[in-house]
Amino acid sequence: MNARTNQKYTLEDIIQRKQEVLQDIQIQHQIIAETTQAIFAPILPSPKLDQTALIKKFNTGMAIFDGVMVGMKIFKSIRKFFKRGR
DSSP, X not given: OOXXXXXXXXXHHHHHHHHHHHHHHHHHHHHHHHHHHHHHXXXXXXXXXXXXXXXXXXXXXXXXXXXXXXXXXXXXXXXXXXXXXX
């Protein structure tokens, strides 16, 4: 209900209220910043994840090496096949 009051505000009242509102805004800004940081912060790796990541990298490297070696063998056999046909 909008009841009008005839209360008079002084300049000091307005300045004090402004400072209170600014403090509330700063607190809300800090809460929002902390929440955003918590949401988007990277997940810290655990020691088990480090070992599995190392194993995955090793397996990937071995798969690439194996693929290159098989590819070289295939190219050698194709080259030999076309050299024999002459």
